[in-house]
Amino acid sequence: MIHLITGGQRSGKSIFAEELALSLNSKPVYLATSRIWDEAHRQRIEVHKQRRGSQWTSIEEEKFLSKYNFTGKLVLLDCITLWMNNFFFDNGEDDKKSLLEASEELDKLFSQDCDWIIVTNELGLGGHPGNKIAMRFNDLQGSINQYIAKKADRVTLIISGLPLEIKNTLSGKQ
Structure with missing residues (x-):
């Protein structure tokens, strides 16, 4: 099962994903992808870590996610946007x-016999970026989001902390 959770910055995606993971599995894996690029970002990562309890197995990996064996596990991958930033x-x-x-790495991941909850940002909702680099990244992010959404069994959009299911092939809703 692949469940993609998307939404804007600070929409509540990670909290929703964490609660969902814990409702489905008593010992989920948290796969964190972010590099630490400044003190404010480090503090934000620490808030995420403190929110998770001891029931989580945490793995921090910037790019090569498939080098881990997740067979039989439920894995929360947070987040695709920061992961793509590393490739970019x-x-x-x-x-x-x-x-x-990134696509090749995802294909390796999705070939593993496990369940995925994947958090990403929907950057296209934020308007047109003000510079060429930001525009290139938005385009790249949009492409990888589409790639994952096509493979996903479920896609949920989080808006102001509220989930809106937009795809669920498990129940026949697409």
Whole structure:
């Protein structure tokens, strides 16, 4: 099962995803993808860590998520946007390479026999970015979100902390 959870910044995606994971599994895996780029970001990551209890198995991995074996587990991957940021900056202006590497990594992940809850940001809802770099990243993020959504069994959009289910092939709703 792949359940993609998307929404705007600070919409409540991570809290929703964490609560969902704990309702489905007593010992889920938290797969964190963010690099720490400044003190404010480090503090934000610490808030996320403190919110999770001892029932979580936490793994921090910036890019190569498939090197871990998640067979039989429920994995919360948080978040695709920060993960794509790592490819984006590591590959310079080669956005095709970033998308290819990320897609290949996701295919390896999704071939594992486990359940996924994946958090991402819906950047396209925020308006047109003010510069070329931000526009390139928004385009890249939109492409990877579409890639995951096509493979997902469920897609939920979080708006102001409230879930709106927009795809559920498990119940026949698409």
